[in-house]
Amino acid sequence: MNNLVLAYLGDAVYELHIRNFLIESGLAKVNELQSASLNYVSAKSQRRILEELITDGYLTESEIEIVNRGRNASSHSSKTTDIITYKKATGLECLIGYLYKNDLERCNEILTIITK
Numbered sequence: 820m821n822n823l824v825l826a827y828l829g830d831a832v833y834e835l836h837i838r839n840f841l842i843e844s845g846l847a848k849v850n851e852l853q854s855a856s857l858n859y860v861s862a863k864s865q866r867r868i869l870e871e872l873i874t875d876g877y878l879t880e881s882e883i884e885i886v887n888r889g890r891n892a893s894s895h896s897s898k899t900t901d902i903i904t905y906k907k908a909t910g911l912e913c914l915i916g917y918l919y920k921n922d923l924e925r926c927n928e929i930l931t932i933i934t935k
Contacts, residue, residue: 820920822892826909829916832926834860840934859933862900865908868933872911877932882914889913 837859838852846852858864869886872878878886890910897905918926 820917822889822913823909825916825920826889826892826912827916828919829912829914832919833865833912833915833930836930837934862897862904862908865911866904869907869911872929872932877929878914882918885917886910886914889917 837856841852841855846855859868873883873886886907887910889912890906892909892913895905896902900908915926915929918929
């Protein structure tokens with residue numbers, strides 16, 4: 820599957836997981852949910868989360884390769900962030916999409932680590 824298609828899927832899976840996590844944490848007002856979600860779903864937050872996953876040793880070498888494929892496949896730019904941040908966020912989304920399609924247990928494990 821195309822890496823950008825995996826990132827597209829990963830974005831949806833990631834967003835749904837974060838929304839569910841925030842609702843289950845007790846937030847009930849939409850404004851609170853939206854504000855709290857930015858700690859996870861903005862490109863800057865996704866870059867930070869990805870870098871932490873790598874630095875803390877949570878990702879395997881093969882998972883890092885998937886991240887890099889997604890990062891390198893990104894051809895669009897963002898008006899709200901720099902290109903490096905945008906590409907790293909795309910790499911994280913690609914990984915989530917890949918794991919969702921190929922290893923749902925590992926996908927859920929990574930998503931749980933992100934929301935600890």
